[in-house]
Amino acid sequence: MKAIRRFSVRPVLPDPLGPLQELALNLRWSWHPESRELLRSVDPEGWRAAGRDPVRLLSNVTADRLTALAGRRSFLRQLRLAQEDLRDYLTGPRWYQQADDPRLPRAIAYFSPEFGITAALPQYSGGLGILAGDHLKAGSDLGVPLIGVGLLYRHGYFRQSLSPDGWQQEQYPVLDPYEMPLVELTGPDGNQVRVSLALPGGRTLYAQVWQVQVGRVPLLLLDSALAENAPAERDVTDRLYGGGSEHRLLQEMLLGIGGVRAVRAFCRITGHPEPEVFHMNEGHAGFLGPERIRELGEAARLPFDAALRAVRAGTVFTTHTPVPAGIDRFSEELVARHFGQGAELSGLDREQLLALGREPSGSAAPGGGTTAGEEPPSFNMAVLGLRTAQRANGVSTLHGGVSREMFAGLWPGFDPAEVPITSVTNGVHAPTWTDDAVLRARTGKLSDAALWDLRRALREQLVHEVRARVRTSWTQRGAGQAELGWVDDVLDPDVLTLGFARRVPAYKRLTLMLRDPGRLRALLLHPERPVQLVVAGKAHPADEGGKRLIQELVRFADDPGVRHRIVFLPDYGMAMALPLYAGCDVWLNNPLRPLEACGTSGMKAALNGCLNLSVRDGWWDEWYGPDFGWEIPTADGPAAADPARRDAVEATALYTLLEEQVAPCFYERGPDGGRLPRRWLEMVRATMERLGPMVTAERMLRTYVEELYAPAAAAHRAHGPQAARELAGYAARLRREWPRVAVDHVGTGPEPAALGGRLSLRVRVALGDLEPEAVRVQAAGGRVDGDDRLTDPVTVDLEPAGGPDISGRWTYEGKLALDRAGPFGWTVRILPAHPLLVSDAELGLVAQPEEAVTETPGVLFR
DSSP states (O other): OOOSOOOOOOOOOOGGGTHHHHHHHBGGGGGOHHHHHHHHHHOHHHHHHTTSOHHHHHHHSOHHHHHHHHTOHHHHHHHHHHHHHHHHHHHSOOHHHHHOOTTSOSOEEEEOSOBOSOTTSOBOOSHHHHHHHHHHHHHHHHTOOEEEEEEOOTTOSOEEEEOTTSOEEEEOOOOOGGGSSOEEOBOTTSOBOEEEEEEGGGEEEEEEEEEEEETTEEEEEEEOOOTTSOHHHHTTTSSTTOSOHHHHHHHHHIIIIIHHHHHHHHHHHHOOOOOSEEEEESGGGTTHHHHHHHHHHHHSOOOHHHHHHHHHHTEEEEOOOSSGGGSOEEEHHHHHHTBSTTSBTTTSOHHHHHHHHBOOSBTTOGGGOOBOTTSOOEEEHHHHHHHTOSEEEESSHHHHHHHHHHTGGGSTTSOGGGSSOEEOOOOBOHHHHSOHHHHHHOGGGOOHHHHHHHHHHHHHHHHHHHHHHHHHHHHHTTOOGGGOGGGGGSSOTTSEEEEEESOOOGGGOTTGGGSSHHHHHHHHTOSSSOEEEEEEOOOOTTOHHHHHHHHHHHHHHTOTTTTTTEEEESSOSHHHHHHHHHHOSEEEEOOOTTOOSOOTHHHHHHHTTOEEEEESOHHHHHHOOTTTEEEEOOOOTHHHHSHHHHHHHHHHHHHHHIIIIIHHHHHOOTTTTOSOOHHHHHHHHHIIIIIGGGGBHHHHHHHHIIIIIHHHHHHHHHOOHHHHHHHHHHHHHHHHHGGGEEEEEEEESOOOOSTTOEEEEEEEEEETTOOGGGEEEEEEEEEEOTTOOEEEEEEEEOEEOSSOOTTSOEEEEEEEEOOSOSSEEEEEEEEEOOTTOOSTTTTOOOBOOSSOEEEETTEEEO
C-alpha cells in the first residue's frame, strides 16, 4: 500500500544524549573529523547505512542502543567534551574579531541559488554551489559574520544513473526537510516565519524559512511547498534549475526579493546585526537590488535614483560565467508582467526597474549577446547584478579579464581593461576536501617512503570505492551478480590513476581523451607503464549533447578489453568526490580555454597531493608551476579557429604528455632499483606544501573581506540618505551636461625623444555648465600597438590653469613622463569626479578626442 501522507518522526533522545542533537544539527561535523568520529560511534553500521548523515542516523538508531549509550560514562565524557568544543568554536574570537577593525562590516548577506555543504543536504548541482558552501564554511572558521540565503529544493538536483546502453537517466527523489539537518525559523510566538510575494492576477507566493547552521554561519533557505500556495506556486522551489522561463523567474524573484525579507525577519527575531553588505553569488539573486531600492524608498523616502546609489554602495556581485549561454535572460514582457501595479515592487517605476536589466542594443550587448534594434531587448540578470552593485569580480585572474571583455558594452567609451570588474580567485575549504588521513599525516614531517605509502593507501581506498560503485551501477543497468565477477579486478592500487570529474557541458570536453581511441587504449594497457582513468559527471537534463558525450565515454569504458582500466561512475556528488580527489594521482582538466571561469576540482585534488594535468585556464593559468603538474598546450593560430582541428591538436598534446612525461615520472624508480619515484614525490610534496595554502577558501575569503567587503561597508556608511541624494543629483546633472563636454584643443611643448623625458601638455576643454571640480581632465600615455592603441597606459591628472576664457573654455596643464622606450602614444580625456565614485568608468561617461589630426608637430585639434 502507498501512504497518502508522509511525515517524519524525530527521535526523543535520553537527556544525557541531548547534545547529540546539537552536534548533528550544526554542519560543522561535515568538516570536523572529531565530531564525525563521535557521531559515527553512536552506531558504526547505522552510520554507513545512513550515508554518514547524523540526522538520519539518529532517526534510525534503536532505543536499546540509545539507552546503552546513555549509561556509558566514557561516551558521555566524549560527548560533553565535543559539546564544549563546539560551543567554544561558536563563541570564541576568531580572525575577524581579532582584527578589531572598525571598517569591517557588522554583517554580510551572501545570496546564492545553491549551496553545497554536505551530501546530507543535497542543494547543489556543481561548482557554483560547492563554492558557496565553502564560502560559508571559511566564513565560519574565520569568524566572518555571514548570513547565507538560498532556496530549499524539495527535489534537489537530480540523481543520475545509466540505462543499459549508457544513456543518462534522471530521478528526482522527494526530500523531506524534517529528515535533513535544518530547523524551521520561528518567531517569538513559535509560529513559522514566512515571506510572501505578490503575483499578477491577485495571486500570492508564500515561502517558509528554514535555518541551517553552518558552524557559526546561519543559512536561510526559502521553501514554497506550502498548502497555502496554489499548485504552480507550491512548485516554485521544487527542483534546482528546473522549469520554464516563468518558473525560473519566480525562483529568482523569491531568492532575491524573498531572501531580503527573510534576512530582515531573521535579524529582527534573533538580534543578529543587519547586513551592511549584500553579496550576489551570480545573477540569480539580482532582484535583491530592486527590493532594497523599494525598502529605502519607503523607509527613507528616497527617490529611485538616490536609492539605487545607496544600494549599489553596499553591494558586491560575483560573476562565474565565461559564456553568454550561462546567463539567465528573460523577456521584458515577462518581467514587466510580474512587477508594478497588482504585482511585486508596485511602488517602483517599472520602466526604471526594467532599465536596470536591459541589454543595450547592437552587437556590443553585454554578455556576448546581440540585440538587433527591431527586436525586443532581453532582461539580463548579470546586467542587473552589475548595475546594482558598485563592486564586481570574476573568479580567477584570467576570468576577470574575460568578464571585462564580455561586459564591456555596459561601459561604452572605455577600454575593456578599465571595466570595473576585478577578480578574486576561488578557493576550496581545506578541512572539507582534505582526506582525514592526509590531515593526520602532517606531510612535512613524512619521509618519502611514508608519503609514498600514504598515497598508495589513498589509491587503494579509491579502488575499493570504485569497485563498489561500478557493481551498483551495472546492477542498475540490469546485470546479474553472476555477470559481475570482473568487477573485482577493476583498477589496480599500484597503477597511475587519473581522475576527471565535473559537469558535462560541451566546453569541458569530456571526450577529448577519446579523440584517438587506439592511442588511449595503448596508454591504458601499456605493459610497463599503464594508466587508469576514473571519470564522473552529470549533464544537465535538457542537454542532449552532454548526454551523448557521456554515452560515448560509457560505451568505450564498457569494452571488456579496457573496463578494468577505465570507469564511468554515475551520480557524481560530494559523497563520491573526496575519495576521488584523495585517491587519484593526476587530476585531468581539458576545457576550451578561456571558458573555465576557475575550475576548483583540481584545487581539491591538490590538497591531497594529486598533481594537475590541465589546460592553462581558470586558476591553473595563474598558479601553474612545473613542480605542481603539467600544462596541456593549447592550439593557436589557424588551428584555434577550427574546433575539430583544435581538439585534435590538444588531444595529441595530452597523449604525448602522458606517454613521455607523466607516466615515466610516476614509474621511474631511479638507478638504484628502489621502490620510490623521487621526482614524483618531490612534486607531490610541493603541491601539498606550496600550492595547497594558495588554493584555500580561507585565502579567498580574506581577500573578499579586505578588498571588497570592507570597502563596500565603508561606502554603505558614507551613502546615507543625504549623500545618496547628492550623488544621484550629481549623476543626473552630469548626464544632462555631458553632450556639451568636449576636448576642444590639445597643445604640447617640444616632444622629448629620450626615455625619462617629460611632455608638457596644455588642454582646452568645454564643460558646459559644469564646474572644474565636477570632472577630471586626464592624460594617458604608454606604448602603442600597430593600431595605435595604448597598451598598459599610465595616467596623470591635469590641473586647471586659471579661470574660463571668453568662450567659457577651461585650460588644464600638466606633464606626462615618457617612462618607456619604443613606439609611444598619448591621449587626453575628461571623466566624472566625485568622492563617492569608486572607478573612472562607474557612470559610463567619458569625453575624448574622436577624430584628432596633427596640423603641427605636437598639436592635436578636434
